[in-house]
Amino acid sequence: MVTVPHPTRRSSLPLALGLPLAVLTGLVLPVQGRINGALAGALDDGIAAAVVSFTTGLVVIAAISLATPKGRAGLARIVPAVRARSFPPFYVMAGAVGAFFVFAQSFTVGLLGVALFTVASVTGQTLSGLLVDRLGIAPGGKRSLTGLRVLGSVLTVAAVAWAVSPRFGGLSDVGSLLLPVLLPLLAGFLMSFQQAMNGTATVHYGTPLATTLVNFLAGSVVLWIAWLFKVAVAGAGNPLPAQWWYYLGGPLGCVAIGLAALLVRSLGVLVTGLGMIAGQLVGSLMLDVVIPTSGTVVALPTVLGTLLTLAAIIVATLPWPKGSFAGRSAAKGR
Numbered sequence: 001m002v003t004v005p006h007p008t009r010r011s012s013l014p015l016a017l018g019l020p021l022a023v024l025t026g027l028v029l030p031v032q033g034r035i036n037g038a039l040a041g042a043l044d045d046g047i048a049a050a051v052v053s054f055t056t057g058l059v060v061i062a063a064i065s066l067a068t069p070k071g072r073a074g075l076a077r078i079v080p081a082v083r084a085r086s087f088p089p090f091y092v093m094a095g096a097v098g099a100f101f102v103f104a105q106s107f108t109v110g111l112l113g114v115a116l117f118t119v120a121s122v123t124g125q126t127l128s129g130l131l132v133d134r135l136g137i138a139p140g141g142k143r144s145l146t147g148l149r150v151l152g153s154v155l156t157v158a159a160v161a162w163a164v165s166p167r168f169g170g171l172s173d174v175g176s177l178l179l180p181v182l183l184p185l186l187a188g189f190l191m192s193f194q195q196a197m198n199g200t201a202t203v204h205y206g207t208p209l210a211t212t213l214v215n216f217l218a219g220s221v222v223l224w225i226a227w228l229f230k231v232a233v234a235g236a237g238n239p240l241p242a243q244w245w246y247y248l249g250g251p252l253g254c255v256a257i258g259l260a261a262l263l264v265r266s267l268g269v270l271v272t273g274l275g276m277i278a279g280q281l282v283g284s285l286m287l288d289v290v291i292p293t294s295g296t297v298v299a300l301p302t303v304l305g306t307l308l309t310l311a312a313i314i315v316a317t318l319p320w321p322k323g324s325f326a327g328r329s330a331a332k333g334r
Contacts, residue, residue, distance in 0.1 A: 013266035015317060019275045022267060025259040026279020030287050032252040033117060036102060037109030039246045045237030046107035047230050049249075051223045052240070053102050057250025058216040064254075065209045074210030081204040091201050095218030097187075097194035098257060102249070103223070104187040108180050118284045119160040120181045122277045124188030126156045129270035137196040138269050139203045149270060152316025156274060156309055163281065163305025192269050198257065199264030208258040215257050216250075274313045281306045 032053075040049035065071030082089060101121070109117050130153050136142030143149075194215075202211045240246075256276075263272045285306050288298050 013263070015267065015271075018263055018267045019271065019313070019317065021259065022263050022272050022275025023279040023282075025256055025263070026276030026281075027283040028252050028256045029276070029280050030118060030283035032102075032249045032256070033105040033109045034287055034291070035246065035249040035252070036105045039241070039249065040107065040109075042241045042246065043237045045227075045230075046103060047223065047227045048237050050099065050103040050105075051220070051227045052247065053249035053253060054099060054216055054220045054223050055250065056247050057253045058213070058220050060251045061209065061213045061216055061254045061258075065213050068209070070207050071209040074205045074207035075213070077205050078210055078214060081201075086204045087197075087200050091197040092214055093218050094194045094197040094201070095215035095220075096222045097190045098215055098253065099219035099222045101187040101191060102219070102253065103226075104183045108183055111180050112184070116181070117184045118280045119163060120184040121188030121191070122160045122280060123157050124185045125191045125273050125277065126153050126188075126270075128189045128192035129153070129273040132192045132196045132269040137193065138199045138264050143268050143270070149316050152274065152312045152314075153270070155312035155315060156277060159305045159308035159312055160277075160281065161305070162308065163302045165301045165305075192273055195260050195264050195272060196269050198261035199269075202261045203265065208261040211261045212254055212258040216254070271313075271317055274316055278310050278313050281309050 036049050036053050039052060040046040043049055043052075065075055081087070082092060104121070105117065112120070130145060130150065132138060133143040133149075134145055198208075198211050198215065201214065202208050205211055205214075260272060260276065263275075267275070285298065285302060288302075292298070
């Protein structure tokens with residue numbers, strides 16, 4: 001008989017270790033976005049690129065799970081946890097959010113550039129991070145909307161808007177980019193909910209390996225259905241490219257999903273998201289400087305906006321003074 005572990009309210013991972021790890025996790029996402037965007041261009045099919053990314057990720061995480069004792073133990077806990085309704089059953093479909101995010105990457109990165117895609121998704125993720133923490137969906141429970149957390153979130157949105165400002169050269173540019181930007185904005189908004197659901201599932205599975213596997217399985221099913229429908233309507237795109245690096249998007253996604261599910265337990269959704277956001281912006285800036293794509297703009301506001309984002313994260317993680325009204329409220333909310 002498999003025993004489903006009882007959830008604990010918080011992990012003991014300290015902020016000094018967890019936050020840098022969240023930043024490093026965020027660095028993975030722009031690289032994944034660039035790879036998936038390039039694959040979409042090579043295949044002339046954004047959905048196919050997302051299918052390839054998720055399928056390769058599923059194969060990698062399945063192999064790791066079967067090859068490790070902790071992974072096998074986690075796999076054995078999945079069905080009992082779902083049957084016992086240890087968490088809402090729809091949490092197993094959290095991978096559909098990841099599938100949507102990867103599709104948004106593949107479909108829009110080539111058009112918007114890594115930096116603009118990141119800004120749009122970051123804005124949505126920051127806003128939803130506050131909401132998810134306040135609702136207490138993550139395993140750490142409810143976290144109060146203290147002034148510093150709200151201020152840090154507002155500064156983050158302002159910073160990413162400043163960072164992308166060189167991309168909007170005129171009203172016509174804004175109009176042409178508005179619709180494509182809405183896709184990563186929605187994808188980012190849903191990411192906080194995915195992280196909260198994954199964090200809760202990880203508590204019951206006992207390992208992020210099982211959570212990552214369930215995510216990639218659900219996402220792969222959704223994307224395969226979407227791709228088969230697309231092929232029936234419009235036909236297939238180009239054949240798979242031979243270059244090995246086109247297939248790294250899935251394994252990078254395994255790293256990002258697994259670490260995020262682990263970090264949410266101790267940092268909360270908002271702080272985990274803000275840390276990953278910092279990594280995304282820094283990684284995006286590095287990519288756009290070292291390996292720019294067509295239409296990429298890297299100007300002083302981009303650099304300064306990225307630095308302001310790092311400052312915003314520090315503000316959001318600062319505690320209110322214990323004797324203050326806000327500090328007492330925050331203690332109650334935790």
